[in-house]
Amino acid sequence: MTNTLESPQQETKSLSTLILLCLLFIGVFTLSLAAIFIRLSEQYIGPNATVFNRFWIATAIFGLWRGSKAIASQFSKDSPLPSNTYAIPDMVLLVVTAIAMSISHISWAWSITQTSIANANLLHNLTPIFATLGGWLLLSHNFDRRFLTGVLLTIAGAIVIGIQDFQIATDQLIGDGLALFSAVFHAASLLAAEKLRVKFSTTSILLWSCLLRSFLTFPVAVFTEEQLFPSSVEGWLPVFCLAFFCQVIGSGILAYSLKQFSSGFATLFLLLEPIITATLAWVIFAEHLSFLNLLAFVIVLVGIYIAKSGRGASQSDMKIIAEDVAIESDAG
Numbered sequence: 001m002t003n004t005l006e007s008p009q010q011e012t013k014s015l016s017t018l019i020l021l022c023l024l025f026i027g028v029f030t031l032s033l034a035a036i037f038i039r040l041s042e043q044y045i046g047p048n049a050t051v052f053n054r055f056w057i058a059t060a061i062f063g064l065w066r067g068s069k070a071i072a073s074q075f076s077k078d079s080p081l082p083s084n085t086y087a088i089p090d091m092v093l094l095v096v097t098a099i100a101m102s103i104s105h106i107s108w109a110w111s112i113t114q115t116s117i118a119n120a121n122l123l124h125n126l127t128p129i130f131a132t133l134g135g136w137l138l139l140s141h142n143f144d145r146r147f148l149t150g151v152l153l154t155i156a157g158a159i160v161i162g163i164q165d166f167q168i169a170t171d172q173l174i175g176d177g178l179a180l181f182s183a184v185f186h187a188a189s190l191l192a193a194e195k196l197r198v199k200f201s202t203t204s205i206l207l208w209s210c211l212l213r214s215f216l217t218f219p220v221a222v223f224t225e226e227q228l229f230p231s232s233v234e235g236w237l238p239v240f241c242l243a244f245f246c247q248v249i250g251s252g253i254l255a256y257s258l259k260q261f262s263s264g265f266a267t268l269f270l271l272l273e274p275i276i277t278a279t280l281a282w283v284i285f286a287e288h289l290s291f292l293n294l295l296a297f298v299i300v301l302v303g304i305y306i307a308k309s310g311r312g313a314s315q316s317d318m319k320i321i322a323e324d325v326a327i328e329s330d331a332g
Contacts, residue, residue, distance in 0.1 A: 016260075017260070020257055020260055020261070023253050023256070023257070024253060024254070024257055024261075024266065024269045025269065025272075026249075026253060027249065027250045027251075027252075027253030027254050027257070027269070028250070028269045028270060028272050028273060028276070029250075029276060030245045030246055030249045030250035030253075031246055031250035031251070031254070031270065031273060032121075032272070032273040032276035032280070033241070033242075033245055033246060033250075033280070034242060034246040034250070035112060035120060035121050036280050036284060037238045037239075037241050037242035037245075037246065038050055038108075038109050038112055038238075038242065039112055040238035041053075041230075041235070041238040041239050041242060042109075042112070042113060043235075044227075044230045044231070044232065044234070044235030044238075045225065045227050045228070045229070045230055045235065045239075046221075046224070046225040046226070046227070047106070047109035047110045047112070047113055048106060048109070048110075048217065048220050048221040048224045048225050049221045049225040049227060049228050049229070050109055050239060050242070051102070051105045051106050051109050051217050051221070052214065052217040052218055052220070052221040052228070053229065053230075053239045053242075053243070054105070054239065054242050054243045054246075054247055055102075055105075055210050055213040055214040055217055055243075055247070056210075056214040056218075057239065057240060057243035057244070057247075058206070058210045058243045058244075058247035058248050058251075059207065059210040059211045059214050061243065061244060061248050062203060062206055062207040062210060062248065063207060065203060066203055066204075066207055069203075090196065090199065090200070093192045093195055093196050094192075094196065094205070094208050094209060094212065095212060096188070096189075096192045097189045097192040097193050097196065097205070097209050097212075098189075098208075098209050098210075098212030098213045098216060099212075099216060100185040100186070100188040100189035100192065101185070101186070101189040101209065101213060102213045102216045102217050103181075103182070103185040104182040104183075104184075104185035104186040104189060105182070105213075105217075106217065106220065107178045107179070107181045107182035107185070108120065108124050108178070108179060108182035110175075110178050111123075111124070111175040111176070111177075111178035111179040111182065112175070113175070114174050114175025114178065115174075115175025115176050115179065120175060120176075120179040121179075121273055122179075123176055123179035123180040123182075123183060124179045124180075124182050124183050124186070125183065125270045125271050125273050126155065126180065126183045127183045127186045127187045127190070127267045127270055128151055128154065128155060128187075128267040128268050128270070128271065129151075129155065129183075129187075130183060130184050130186075130187035130188075131187040131190055131191060131267045132148075132151055132267075134187055134188065134191045135191060135194075138191060146306060147265075147306075149306055150268070150303045150306030151268065151303070152303075153299060153302060153303035153306060154268050154271050154299070154303030155271065155303075156299060156303070157271065157295075157298075157299030157302075157303055187267065190254075190258070190266070190267060193205060193209075193255050193258055194258045197255065197258040197259050202252055202255045202256040202259075203252075205255055206247075206248075206251060206252060206255055210247065254266060254270075268303065271303075
């Protein structure tokens with residue numbers, strides 16, 4: 001009788017996991033467009049102005065979405081939207097998320113002006129290394145060998161895609177260093193968002209985070225850029241697409257997935273970005289693209305599959321591992 005009852009529940013859970021994995025692929029595809037939109041935007045305004053416009057436009061979109069839901073709930077028979085209380089630790093995490101992501105985006109946008117899109121995207125998407133390490137050090141995440149093998153294999157696949165484009169040259173070291181620097185702070189922001197996701201909705205986190213990022217990047221853009229806003233429709237188009245597709249849809253899906261997946265596993269999907277972006281850069285900007293893309297794509301997918309089947313990919317895994325550690329500790 002128990003097996004009969006558990007089977008539909010397991011099927012439902014598997015289906016929801018599959019749907020979320022498909023959403024992650026969609027989120028990664030939209031995020032992979034970021035480097036393209038940034039490069040197009042920087043033909044009209046500087047990198048810091050691009051980042052500032054990305055955040056304030058995203059804030060406006062999230063605000064309109066949140067406001068429309070609040071208005072709709074007033075006229076519907078459903079219960080009003082639940083309101084969460086923001087404690088001091090929550091506010092600190094929101095500020096940390098905003099600061100870390102602001103530094104990450106500014107560093108990455110600047111790196112694209114100093115090195116190739118392939119190099120910048122490859123190094124920026126080494127985030128899983130720092131997310132896995134940070135989760136282990138700061139959030140008490142524990143991962144089994146299968147999960148770590150999947151992480152290493154996925155990272156290897158990402159390196160394959162950029163290995164021919166990656167050039168150790170003096171004129172590109174600054175851009176490469178900035179891209180790697182952005183990966184560290186991207187991981188930090190996702191770890192903070194994972195902690196917030198336990199209590200708050202995706203929209204709430206991204207609304208307040210983007211609002212804080214707008215305030216943080218505004219003075220940077222004002223003092224470092226000659227032009228703050230695009231002066232033509234052609235200039236506004238890539239900035240709006242960057243905010244809507246990458247910040248609202250892409251980052252929204254990524255933050256939403258943190259309710260079920262660990263930040264270490266979710267960031268593995270970001271390693272598909274170099275493959276997608278390198279292909280788009282080849283089509284749009286005629287940047288070099290090797291035949292290693294297909295091999296890298298297969299390696300990354302295999303790595304993600306191995307990591308997903310290991311322990312440490314989902315939030316429930318974290319609880320099980322923590323319980324196992326506690327039991328072993330008591331037994332000892």
